[in-house]
Amino acid sequence: MEMMLxxxxxxxxxxxxxxxxxxxxGGSDTTGKKKKK
Structure with missing residues (x-):
């Protein structure tokens, strides 16, 4: 029972x-190249 928790x-x-x-x-393909964190 403990394993489930x-x-x-x-x-x-x-x-x-x-x-x-x-x-x-998915976002890095488009916005990722323009916006580098």
Whole structure:
């Protein structure tokens, strides 16, 4: 039961990181070249 409390947040973080990565990767193709952080 304790494992679920650890696995669920980790899976959520993984999906969140993947989502942000896709957004940043997609945006870097166009706006990324013009705007360098």
């Amino acid at each position: 650890v696995v669920v947040p980790l899976v959520g973080l993984i999906f969140a990181v993947m989502g942000l990565g896709l957004v940043l990767a």
